[in-house]
Amino acid sequence: MSMVMGEPGFILLDETLHPIAFNPAAIQILAFPNKPERIKPVNVFLSDKIRSSLLNHHGKSDPEFVREYRSGSRRYLCRAFRLNCNLSARTGLAIAVLLERHMSGSESLEELAQQFDLTGRESETVSLLLEGLTSKEIANRMNISPNTVKAFLRLVMVKMDVSTRSGIVGKIVGPLP
Known part of the structure; x- marks a missing residue:
């Protein structure tokens, strides 16, 4: 048994894979073990982290994201969704990236036992x-x-x-x- 828990990280990217929007959980997940408030400038950090850690580098023209991201001892399921949208009069492809905490059954049971x-x-x-x-x-x-x-x-x-x-x-x- 496995389950997904915790607040997910969410990042919205433009067609060039630069962040348009994100939530604090995304910064927390990707910045670990550093404190999110020490990350400056956030957009540059996110762009670098996306390219270095979240993308599969197989030489394909279409970006392909990893299925799992490790942040310390925690594992996150990484899911990317392609969106067709019109952003500030630019028409192009945008991508929503979702990072959800993945826990094994024993980890989630321990958390449940405490709760x-x-x-x-x-x-x-x-x-x-x-x-x-x-x-x-x-x-x-x-x-x-x-x-x-x-x-x-x-x-x-x-x-x-x-x-x-x-x-x-x-x-x-x-x-x-």
Whole structure:
């Protein structure tokens, strides 16, 4: 299981790959470990970073972006969208670049455990629930009774403010598109 979390970085580029607009998260992601407020001038920094880190350099005429960008120990999914638009009376191709935090299931479960103050055993129960196991199967894996599993799940439901097992899963994987 993997999920995407955190505020995404967004950059809008003109046809020459120069930034037109961006959000603070994009600067934070691309500037790490430097502090974003120390980056001057931002447009030049972004242009350089896009060309050096976000573009695949395969000699193609059309720009092709990497699928994944690493910022420290964090991984970001990089998606580029081509837009046809009229920018300040210039007609051309523009590109929107989206950088979304990618987390493995274990990383997201740790973050979730902190957010909802889950104990280790409650987290373990949720992890097994996410694998699609029944209460009896979870109990066998954890060497506890099925009633204890149900008790853990009830505690998790209270902490997450949901009323069903699928509600727990829904909180973790987020809303469906």
